[in-house]
Structures are given as structure tokens and as C-alpha cells.
Amino acid sequence: MVVTAAILAGIVALEHVYILIMEMFLWTSPSTRQRFGTSESFAKDTKSLAANQGLYNGFLAAGLVWGLLHPNTTFGYQIQIFFLVCVLVAAVFGGFTAKRSILIVQGVPAAAALIFVLLAQ
Incomplete structure (x- = not known):
């Protein structure tokens, strides 16, 4: 149970690192624009907002x-639960x-x- 909880929490952490990379560094790239469903002009106009949002995902x-x-x-x-x-x-x-x-x-x-972390305690 403890190992499964750690693996799942680690996957969530990795997912948010991936989101950080997309939002902070790849926001205007075609693949990221396609993933988020944004146009080139929208991506350029919101680049600093996306970078800020990416930083929060990093936190x-x-x-x-x-x-x-x-x-x-x-x-x-x-800490994990929070x-x-x-x-x-x-x-x-x-x-x-x-x-x-x-x-x-x-x-x-x-x-x-969250379920597995709660059960692992």
C-alpha cells in the first residue's frame, strides 16, 4: 500500500512538472497549442500568464x-495529503x-x- 501510494503521488508530481514545462517553456509551440486548444495569437498574447500558471504547477x-x-x-x-x-x-x-x-x-x-496515501497511514 505504501509503495503504491508513493508511486501514485510521484506520478501526480511528474504530471505537474510536465505541465510546468509546457506552460513555462513550450506554451507557443504547435504541440502545446494543440494540446490546450489555443491559437498562435492567443498563445503569444498569454505567454506570461501561462508561465505564471506553470510556476504554480511546479509548486x-x-x-x-x-x-x-x-x-x-x-x-x-x-504534506502529500495537503x-x-x-x-x-x-x-x-x-x-x-x-x-x-x-x-x-x-x-x-x-x-x-490521495486515497492510497490515506490508506497507507
Whole structure:
């Protein structure tokens, strides 16, 4: 159970590092524009906003890594729970205000990781 929880939390962290890279560094690239459904002009106009958003995704990833590597496992679980709930809240908000697919792409992995982290305690 502990290993599964760590793997799932790690996957959520990696997903947010990937989002950070897309939003901060690849926002105007054709593949990222296609993934987010944006036009070239929109991507250019919103590049700084996307970079800021990417930074926040990086903070989510950093928090999850911090929780995974914390030497006190009890506190590490608490950190993971906090950041997984943050990801889940962001996924629900994004799913209702931006694209429904965010609920699946970000929400489902975060919910699964959260369940396993809670069960691993």
C-alpha cells in the first residue's frame, strides 16, 4: 500500500512538472497549442500568464516531492495529503471553468493518489 501510494503521488508530481514545462517553456509551440486548444495569437498574447500558471504547477510538484522525501513519514503523509487536495481542488475548478477533461487528466490521478496515501497511514 505504501509503495503504491508513493508511486501514485510521484506520478501526480511528474504530471505537474510536465505541465510546468509546457506552460513555462513550450506554451507557443504547435504541440502545446494543440494540446490546450489555443491559437498562435492567443498563445503569444498569454505567454506570461501561462508561465505564471506553470510556476504554480511546479509548486504543486515540489510539495509532493517534499512529502515523498520527508524523513518523518507521518509528516510526509500530511504534506502529500495537503498537496494532493490542492491538486484535486484545482482540477475540479479547472474542470468546471475551463475544460472538463481536466477532471480526468489531473483529478483522477490526484484522487487515486490521495486515497492510497490515506490508506497507507
